[in-house]
Amino acid sequence: MKDLRIIVTGGTIDKVHDPRTEGLSFAPDGATHLPEMLRIGRCHFPTVELLMLKDSLYFDDADRAAIAGAVAAAPEEAVVVTHGTGTMGDTARFLAPRIGDKTVVLTGAMRPFSLYTSDGEFNLGGAVVAAQLLGHGVWGVMNGRVFAAAELNKNTEQGRFDV
Amino acid sequence: MKDLRIIVTGGTIDKVHDPRTEGLSFAPDGATHLPEMLRIGRCHFPTVELLMLKDSLYFDDADRAAIAGAVAAAPEEAVVVTHGTGTMGDTARFLAPRIGDKTVVLTGAMRPFSLYTSDGEFNLGGAVVAAQLLGHGVWGVMNGRVFAAAELNKNTEQGRFDV
Amino acid sequence: MKDLRIIVTGGTIDKVHDPRTEGLSFAPDGATHLPEMLRIGRCHFPTVELLMLKDSLYFDDADRAAIAGAVAAAPEEAVVVTHGTGTMGDTARFLAPRIGDKTVVLTGAMRPFSLYTSDGEFNLGGAVVAAQLLGHGVWGVMNGRVFAAAELNKNTEQGRFDV
């Protein structure tokens, strides 16, 4: 089957609780949880690339261009991008005309993986499979659904991605 | 997108630790964890049907015929079947010539969901997405890979499903 | 052995992650996690009383008087009070001259119980035992140590209570 690259950009999926500030932030050592998430999923074949750890609410076009560049540079045809839920749809639509002959699947989580009982594992499992099954283009996989870039939007009322 | 039914047959994914015997068994109240797993995945649309809670090592053809019957009776075209890992491939090959115009995806877990850090959420997320994307037939989705019925086999040495 | 009452006042131990705001807050239904924490600890005998769910940084003397009143009204001689870590010492010193022939043990957590891998269970286990062993007075039990009211202070640098 296809090789797969996971490009990490941050977002809720990778946040941790900081007991000093009582808030959520990225790990002080700048690490991503994706290798641990794959280990739990007993999924050994993806290559994990840590591009950045940012809250997607603060993404600008330079960040999105960096993601497009990482996708272009990836030797794999199938790519999963972990991303904050706040502007996941915006990034999908930015990437759509820029990625060429690749299948790119954006995913993330509403609750950080590090807090347990997170939707992160469920979403990642869906994204890894979808990236191998879908045709070229940019897609989102969240909460059991597959979205074309044009239709990828968070349902903020329900706290999930929905059709 | 497609409606989806999840038919529960048991297996490791649904087992719990029994502090009295120190072993793993199904919940004394006969309940399945699938609704809780979907809630954590923030995935609200599948219908869960509890068919049986059995260890797949003890499945016989009558059990497999019951699964085929439940698939046939399902109003949905897309069906996920949770199943023990021990004989998942045997059931896939039993079902393959018997399911008609349906997409059936078998999945399960190497570590029970109720023990946390389980591959169950990752596998379920993959199976739910695959059941909506794959064509008619019987498939297995485990540990990030999609398997045709003929090639669905546990790698007992590595403790995962692998190509 | 002694009967025991647990008076719940809120604090980090009882907070939950809100996927919509990305912050920590108390459960929308106003529930406490203490019964679930005791169930996990397989500790069946304490009586849980939900007095309030507040962040202790916003406690004023009226809140502390309410706690003193609840302690006075408790039929049990041994009382555990769950409390935010921010002003736990202040409350201990407020209660010390006001509680009469009771043993009162304050405890809480640096990481919410609902985020797992929390110090809450460890601290609660210590507080429940200490309330049965210590003499009359007001004490704090956090992170494996027992503190007299006068010496109960968070080490904000280390993120724990320390001697």
Added chain:
Amino acid sequence: MKDLRIIVTGGTIDKVHDPRTEGLSFAPDGATHLPEMLRIGRCHFPTVELLMLKDSLYFDDADRAAIAGAVAAAPEEAVVVTHGTGTMGDTARFLAPRIGDKTVVLTGAMRPFSLYTSDGEFNLGGAVVAAQLLGHGVWGVMNGRVFAAAELNKNTEQGRFDV
């Protein structure tokens, strides 16, 4: 306050799920979870000594003599011994006449720490505090209660230690 040593002997508290055999066993690398449990409890001061990792149902007097020897050799006056629940009372009564001027507290868990939602953290938190508060002798701390060696017995019907 007092220094504290934790002597690890095995038991359910330290068991892990083996996905290949579907059973519980000790970690293949022979490691104990006690340092991780203390880290979660944000409790930094105890010294952890790994004496053995055994199921207490298979303890004989040589194992119990080894525990007595480790207690005698400990420079600390306060000692916690992690132990299987099956024969915890037998070991307490074996140790009672042999430990001299020490406070020894036995503890363990009905559900392994590594399966989450375990009573292990609650019990350990109680044991660490009790070892600093109790007088010389051998005690058990389980499920929120303190037991003299003579009265330390598992309630197998309820799946807990009880008075």
